[in-house]
Amino acid sequence: MKLISFNLNNEETFGAVKGDEVVNLKPLFKGEANTLKEVLEKDLLAKAGQLAANATATLKFADLELLPVIPEPGKIFCIGLNYDEHVKETNKEKTESPVIFLRVAESQVAHNDSIVLPPESVKLDYEGEIAIVIGKGGRRISEEDSWDHIAGYACYNDGSIRDWQTATSQWIPGKNFWKTGGFGPWMVTADEIEPNQKLTLITRLNGEEMQRATTDMLIHSIPRQIAYISSFLPLNPGDVIVTGTPGGVGAKRNPPVFMKEGDIVEIEVDAVGILRNTIAAEA
Structure with a gap:
């Protein structure tokens, strides 16, 4: 699975890359995780994979304003x-x-x-x-x-x-x-x-x-x-x-x-x- 962080409508979000398209995962987590870092902190990587596998990609990778993979690493x-x-x-x-x-x-x-x-x-x-x-x-x-x-x-x-x-x-x-x-x-x-x-x-x-x-x-x-x-x-x-x-x-x-x-x-x-x-x- 390829995971990215990006800005969408001036808000940080994260998603899974499927070919040339991306699943926006943040809405699918329904507040449980708002960033990729939170996914890791809450041990939700497996859930991210399940959500990505069952979702339809709606965004074009080439159109996104990407962020560093982890925008704010602790260290x-x-x-x-x-x-x-x-x-x-x-x-x-x-x-x-x-x-x-x-x-x-x-x-x-x-x-x-x-x-x-x-x-x-x-x-x-x-x-x-x-x-x-x-x-x-x-x-x-x-x-x-x-x-x-x-x-x-x-x-x-x-x-x-x-x-x-x-x-x-x-x-x-x-x-x-x-x-x-x-x-x-x-x-x-x-x-x-x-x-x-x-x-x-x-x-x-x-x-x-x-x-x-x-x-x-x-x-x-x-x-x-x-x-x-x-x-x-x-x-x-x-x-x-x-x-x-x-x-x-x-x-x-x-x-x-x-x-x-x-x-x-x-x-x-x-x-x-x-x-x-x-x-x-x-x-």
């Missing part, structure tokens, strides 16, 4: 330096524990929305990644049990303002400029992707392939990430973990390649879909 954990090639190109070393930084909700945009190039910099870089959305919360989750805590998977572009990221030892400013992180187009529910299934991640800039990797290349696996993060903070339904980017980022190319106004960047995950964003200068 967005991003894993840095999690592929060997990216570790090498940044002249870093592997770490025994995952490198973690945080993004905030305001730094995200939806599929087909514009990633914003701010006037403070011209060094806007792409980072294709796979995001997991937590469906079942927990503290000190074991690696063995981790798959049961995943609601689904989405594409993510951890857009980075490189000079602000590297200005100090703390990455947060460069990773949280307004509307620089793409999240979408939808969440594919975990029942459609097997635990440990090898997923292929590809980043394209203006049609040219810039990054390619598979999840068996992750230094810290998805179960390891869930176990590690939940050891210091509880994971809650709707939280997001962005699992790391492979080698090939623009800043480490020769010459460097940064995204500019009018560029089109795509993040593809073979079992999920394609996240597409255009770059626009901030007005």
